[in-house]
Amino acid sequence: MRPLVKTHVQGLDDILRGGIPQGHVVLLRGSSGTMKSSLAYSILYQNALEGTPGLYVTLEQTAASLLEQMATLGLRGEMAHRSLPILDLSRGREHLEEIASKVGSMAAAEMPPGEALLAVLKGKILDLRNRYKCELLVIDSWDALELVLDFQDPREETFAFFEWLRDLGLTSLLISEEPTADAETVLEEEFLADGVLHLMMVPVSEASYQRRVQCTKMRSVNHSTDEHTLLFENGRFEIARAMG
Numbered sequence: 001m002r003p004l005v006k007t008h009v010q011g012l013d014d015i016l017r018g019g020i021p022q023g024h025v026v027l028l029r030g031s032s033g034t035m036k037s038s039l040a041y042s043i044l045y046q047n048a049l050e051g052t053p054g055l056y057v058t059l060e061q062t063a064a065s066l067l068e069q070m071a072t073l074g075l076r077g078e079m080a081h082r083s084l085p086i087l088d089l090s091r092g093r094e095h096l097e098e099i100a101s102k103v104g105s106m107a108a109a110e111m112p113p114g115e116a117l118l119a120v121l122k123g124k125i126l127d128l129r130n131r132y133k134c135e136l137l138v139i140d141s142w143d144a145l146e147l148v149l150d151f152q153d154p155r156e157e158t159f160a161f162f163e164w165l166r167d168l169g170l171t172s173l174l175i176s177e178e179p180t181a182d183a184e185t186v187l188e189e190e191f192l193a194d195g196v197l198h199l200m201m202v203p204v205s206e207a208s209y210q211r212r213v214q215c216t217k218m219r220s221v222n223h224s225t226d227e228h229t230l231l232f233e234n235g236r237f238e239i240a241r242a243m244g
Helices: 036-049 063-071 093-103 113-132 142-149 154-168 186-192
Strands: 025-030 054-058 086-088 136-140 171-177 195-203 209-218 228-233 236-241
Touching (some): 025 036, 025 154, 036 054, 036 136, 036 171, 054 113, 113 142, 113 154, 136 142, 142 154
Parallel strands (some): 025 171, 025 195, 054 136, 136 171
Antiparallel strands (some): 195 209, 228 236
């Protein structure tokens, strides 16, 4: 059996029969306000405190903004910074192009622009993984990364990138917005991923909503597919049986 990576979310690891299988690529998908980034960072943070390094790649906000946001939740970056580096790509394509120009390799120069940027990104992730011995990875967000890399064949390039992550041995959480019903790539991403955790806001009355999480897929795990209430208290996530 594969080793398991704990989420450190009380109740969720029980549903997953111990955690996420090591090396899985998992989509963390939901609409705005469902605490996707907070949950992903918390998983890396709690593992870092226990000595398992992780890498957080942020494309939608700066590292400083991310750390400030997490500090308000009691997740203090200085407590785990040696085991939780952050790759700040909030300037997106511009930043990767700057790195590519500094590298200045002949191979990259001969590649199409999208392929060259992908090669630079892979090189940065590989360098940080080797330097910090990272075992976990978060990409925030997958949607932003697809735009930056300008995938021409989303299914083929998504498959290749997921396989690259698996070959590295990283357990990866890819944050993704809840897509529209007619989005062509929805089923492709969810089919290619090893796991899918859906986060949602569910109305429980005319004026109140409840955050919920549902594991709709996790290969190699005999898990529950029920919705559960997602709670955050005293710096920790936990789940409870969904009511109403």
